[in-house]
Amino acid sequence: xxxxxxxxxxxxxxxxxxxxxxxxxxxxxxxxxxxxxxxxxxxxxxxxxxxxxxxxxxxxxxxxxxxxxxxxxxxxxxxxxxxxxxxxxxxxxxxxxxxxxxxxxxxxxxxxxxxxxxxxxxxxxxxxxxxxxxxxxxxxxxxxxxxxxxxxxxxxxxxxxxxxxxxxxxxxxxxxxxxxxxxxxxxxxxxxxxxxxxxxxxxxxxxxxxxxxxxxxxxxxxxxxxxxxxxxxxxxxxxxxxxxxxxxxxxxxxxxxxxxxxxxxxxxxxxxxxxxxxxxxxxxxxxxxxxxxxxxxxxxxxxxxxxxxxxxxxxxxxxxxxxxxxxxxxxxxxx
Amino acid sequence: xxxxxxxxxxxxxxxxxxxxxxxxxxxxxxxxxxxxxxxxxxxxxxxxxxxxxxxxxxxxxxxxxxxxxxxxxxxxxxxxxxxxxxxxxxxxxxxxxxxxxxxxxxxxxxxxxxxxxxxxxxxxxxxxxxxxxxxxxxxxxxxxxxxxxxxxxxxxxxxxxxxxxxxxxxxxxxxxxxxxxxxxxxxxxxxxxxxxxxxxxxxxxxxxxxxxxxxxxxxxxxxxxxxxxxxxxxxxxxxxxxxxxxxxxxxxxxxxxxxxxxxxxxxxxxxxxxxxxxxxxxxxxxxxxxxxxxxxxxxxxxxxxxxxxxxxxxxxxxxxxxxxxxxxxxxxxxx
Numbered sequence: 001x002x003x004x005x006x007x008x009x010x011x012x013x014x015x016x017x018x019x020x021x022x023x024x025x026x027x028x029x030x031x032x033x034x035x036x037x038x039x040x041x042x043x044x045x046x047x048x049x050x051x052x053x054x055x056x057x058x059x060x061x062x063x064x065x066x067x068x069x070x071x072x073x074x075x076x077x078x079x080x081x082x083x084x085x086x087x088x089x090x091x092x093x094x095x096x097x098x099x100x101x102x103x104x105x106x107x108x109x110x111x112x113x114x115x116x117x118x119x120x121x122x123x124x125x126x127x128x129x130x131x132x133x134x135x136x137x138x139x140x141x142x143x144x145x146x147x148x149x150x151x152x153x154x155x156x157x158x159x160x161x162x163x164x165x166x167x168x169x170x171x172x173x174x175x176x177x178x179x180x181x182x183x184x185x186x187x188x189x190x191x192x193x194x195x196x197x198x199x200x201x202x203x204x205x206x207x208x209x210x211x212x213x214x215x216x217x218x219x220x221x222x223x224x225x226x227x228x229x230x231x232x233x234x235x236x237x238x239x240x241x242x243x244x245x246x247x248x249x250x251x252x253x254x255x256x257x258x259x260x261x262x263x264x265x266x267x268x269x270x271x272x273x274x275x276x277x278x279x280x281x282x283x284x285x286x287x288x289x290x291x292x293x294x295x296x297x298x299x300x301x302x303x304x305x306x307x308x309x310x311x312x313x314x315x316x317x318x319x320x321x322x323x324x325x326x327x328x329x330x331x332x333x334x335x
Numbered sequence: 336x337x338x339x340x341x342x343x344x345x346x347x348x349x350x351x352x353x354x355x356x357x358x359x360x361x362x363x364x365x366x367x368x369x370x371x372x373x374x375x376x377x378x379x380x381x382x383x384x385x386x387x388x389x390x391x392x393x394x395x396x397x398x399x400x401x402x403x404x405x406x407x408x409x410x411x412x413x414x415x416x417x418x419x420x421x422x423x424x425x426x427x428x429x430x431x432x433x434x435x436x437x438x439x440x441x442x443x444x445x446x447x448x449x450x451x452x453x454x455x456x457x458x459x460x461x462x463x464x465x466x467x468x469x470x471x472x473x474x475x476x477x478x479x480x481x482x483x484x485x486x487x488x489x490x491x492x493x494x495x496x497x498x499x500x501x502x503x504x505x506x507x508x509x510x511x512x513x514x515x516x517x518x519x520x521x522x523x524x525x526x527x528x529x530x531x532x533x534x535x536x537x538x539x540x541x542x543x544x545x546x547x548x549x550x551x552x553x554x555x556x557x558x559x560x561x562x563x564x565x566x567x568x569x570x571x572x573x574x575x576x577x578x579x580x581x582x583x584x585x586x587x588x589x590x591x592x593x594x595x596x597x598x599x600x601x602x603x604x605x606x607x608x609x610x611x612x613x614x615x616x617x618x619x620x621x622x623x624x625x626x627x628x629x630x631x632x633x634x635x636x637x638x639x640x641x642x643x644x645x646x647x648x649x650x651x652x653x654x655x656x657x658x659x660x661x662x663x664x665x666x667x668x669x670x
Contacts (some may be wrong), residue, residue: 010374010589039345076589078411079452081522105517112519113448117413117589129486133585150670151464172585182440184447185520187416191586250468250507251526254345254411254452335485 001052002200003027003163004070004326005034007121012071016051017198021326023062025055034073034199038256041146041162067326072119072195073165074144078254080116080193082140082169083109083243084262085213085236089289092265092273096292109238109246112185114169116258120194122328126170126306127191127335134174134305135332137312139220139285140167141213141232142260143240144199148253157244158212160253164205164240166196166218167260168314168328173288173305195258196314197326204324212239214316216324218264220285221313228283230266230274232316265289308334336387337535338362338498339405339661340369342456347406351386352533356661358397360390369408369534373590376481376497402661407454407530408500409479413589415451415528417475417504418444418578419597420548420571424624427600427608431627444573444581447520449504451593455529457663461505461641462526462670469509469640470667472647474555474620475502476548476567477595478575479534483588492579493547495588499540501531501553502595503649503663508623508640530593531649532661539659547574549651551659553599555620556648563618565601565609567651600624608632620649643669 002019005012011033015024030047031037037044054060084090087105094101120126128135144163152160175189202209208216215233219226238246243259266282268274273293275281284290291301306312314328337354340347346368350359365382366372372379389395419425422440429436455461463470479498487495510524537544543551550568554561573581578594601617603609608628610616619625626636641647648664 076413078413079450081450084519102516108513108517110517110519111522113450113522113525115414115416115448115586116451117592118587127485129585150462175585178443180518181437182443182445183515183518183520184419184445185518187446187448187582188585190448247522250464250510250523251450252453257452 001049002198002204003034003048003073004065004198005073005075006069007071010075011035012075016048016055017065018055018062021067021198021323022065023055024065025051025060025062027051035256038144038146038162041255067197068123070197070326071121073163073199074119074256074258076118077116077256077258079257080114080260081111081247081257082114082260082262083111083238083246085109085238085243086262086265087237088235088267089263089265092289092292096295106237109243111243111246114190115192118192120192120330122194122197122326123330124194125331125333128308128332129335131307132174133172136171136173136287136305137220138169138171138263139218139228139314140169140261140263141218141240142167142195142258143244145244145253145257145259146255148244148248148257150248150250150252152245152248154239154241154245157248158241160244161202161212161240163199164202164214165199166314166316166325166328167193168312168330169193169260194328194330196328200324208318212241216316218285219315219317220283223311226277226283228285229277230264230282230285232261232264234266263289306332308332336384337533337539338369338383338408339400339533340408340410341404342406345410346370347410351383351390352400353390353397356402356533356658357400358390359400360386360395360397362386370591373479373481373497376590402532403458405532405661406456408498408534409454409591409593411453412451412591412593414592415449415595416446416582416592417449417595417597418446418573418581420444420573420578421597421600422572423570423602424598424600427624427627431630441572444578446578446581449525450527453527455527455665457529457532457661458665459529460666460668463643463667464670466642467509468507471506471508471622471640472555473504473506473598474553474563474649475504475596475598476553476575477502477530477593478579480579480588480592480594481590483579483583483592485583485585485587487580487583489574489576489580492583493576495579496537496547496575498534499537499549500534501649501651501660501663502528503647503665504528504595529663529665531663535659543653547576551651553620554650554652555618558646561612561618563620564612565599565617565620567596567599569601598624641667643667
């Protein structure tokens with residue numbers, strides 16, 4: 001099934017959305033918000049699923065679904081933890097500064113605790129106060145869990161993945177080096193992120209959901225041109241289940257925890273740095289990556305970070321070309 | 336006024352507590368949960384305050400308040416960000432490993448994004464799976480904000496501090512070096528924290544609330560003996576308002592954001608490392624600190640971290656000796 005939170009108060013109004021994303025039916029009689037549904041998922045999900053079938057069969061009255069009426073599926077969440085499943089991204093970061101990737105990175109995931117107190121809606125502008133902060137997009141996939149006990153294995157964690165979404169994890173690259181140097185991780189360098197208009201259950205992906213990874217290209221467009229087409233099923237060193245298990249090693253996770261994959265990133269066909277989409281490559285899911293490749297090739301980056309007026313979109317389509325999650329589409333605006 | 340969340344579902348039931356912490360009156364007719372109250376604070380707070388006055392005047396029926404019936408005031412929160420206001424703590428960490436403190440630490444606060452999806456109740460045991468993880472307490476003060484706009488100054492931030500609490504920020508010291516080395520900050524090394532049974536408005540502190548800092552000793556007991564009596568008003572390089580402003584530099588903060596001070600820590604009377612309480616000093620608010628002082632003195636630490644069976648409490652009393660926030664009191668248990 002497909003769920004969305006229409007704009008309403010702080011936490012939105014839960015609706016079920018048709019598979020083709022054209023219609024919705026209010027589900028707030030079942031659970032007022034998506035968080036409320038997740039808090040009681042085993043009991044509530046069958047009712048939502050029944051409503052979804054009614055929506056698909058046109059047997060309930062529906063409204064027209066407009067993606068710009070949606071908030072992020074969880075407009076605010078109790079947890080947003082972002083991993084780094086695609087080590088190619090990390091390899092490029094390190095290569096660009098002449099460092100190697102520690103061996104441990106291939107079996108112990110990187111993960112940071114992100115701010116979850118307020119997410120941008122999928123069509124909200126990205127407010128930027130200072131261009132020197134180096135505003136970047138990061139196209140990712142993410143899951144929402146139910147309650148996860150402390151110490152679960154990856155296999156057990158897979159069963160706790162209830163919904164999937166896309167993310168634009170907005171990053172302020174200019175603030176990252178200073179924060180990393182302080183050693184306490186990202187904080188000011190990670191302002192509010194935006195999630196796809198719709199969250200879907202894994203079964204919606206059919207065969208494209210395998211091994212707790214989505215085997216489809218993540219379509220990142222930048223200023224209306226294709227920028228990234230990296231396949232989220234390729235070179236995923238860690239699955240979403242691995243990342244959930246990592247997050248739950250020393251503590252339980254509350255229902256509604258969002259765990260992200262990190263920037264989706266593919267190697268080039270020759271195993272080297274990937275080529276731009278315009279040159280037949282899979283491109284990039286963030287600007288930092290093309291800048292690293294420029295640095296490796298030319299000694300310095302030539303693509304600048306985002307500025308007011310720039311536009312980024314993130315989407316994923318099924319084999320038939322239909323949008324699965326709806327589209328994140330954001331302009332950068334001066335704050 | 337004083338507020339608590341009695342055990343009830345995931346988010347507790349909001350009650351107003353008498354100044355002397357002996358009685359409570361349900362406030363869920365005003366707002367069902369503390370988060371709901373904070374979401375609409377300007378409208379709701381006067382009603383809560385009127386009820387508090389009725390409780391103080393014995394003009395409403397009250398129940399007996401038992402601290403062990405309380406959850407953390409926000410049993411889960413949309414944000415928990417912990418700063419490092421007491422640089423003495425950082426100086427000792429660095430001194431113990433022969434490093435100096437970067438000059439920037441004195442004007443740019445350290446802050447990490449903590450997990451906020453589930454807090455321990457103030458009398459809950461601390462579940463520990465592996466003694467080698469090096470379980471430690473960290474006694475701290477913390478505030479809860481209303482909605483804070485992006486880019487506020489420290490002066491403006493002070494007005495957004497609505498409630499104050501104590502924290503035991505549980506830390507797994509054995510996992511910290513590995514996580515710091517990875518550069519993404521704390522994650523597995525910071526399991527669920529516990530907050531004081533009661534959250535209070537700043538006016539409850541009278542003159543002890545000045546400059547957005549609480550000028551009272553934080554009483555940390557360890558296995559029923561005084562362990563820390565560091566004054567939270569001394570050597571606070573940053574105030575809670577400074578930390579709120581730091582958190583809001585690149586993004587707004589949602590109502591119900593919790594911002595912590597970091598481990599409260601005082602220098603010794605001679606300006607050097609502080610002495611244990613048993614030797615007339617102010618002692619320590621975490622075990623790591625005494626271990627650092629032992630390392631500086633003897634080349635290695637002699638006090639071990641917490642193990643199942645150990646007990647820690649955190650409390651703060653007013654000038655008359657009355658508990659302000661109630662007591663955090665936790666046993667470590669094998670998980």
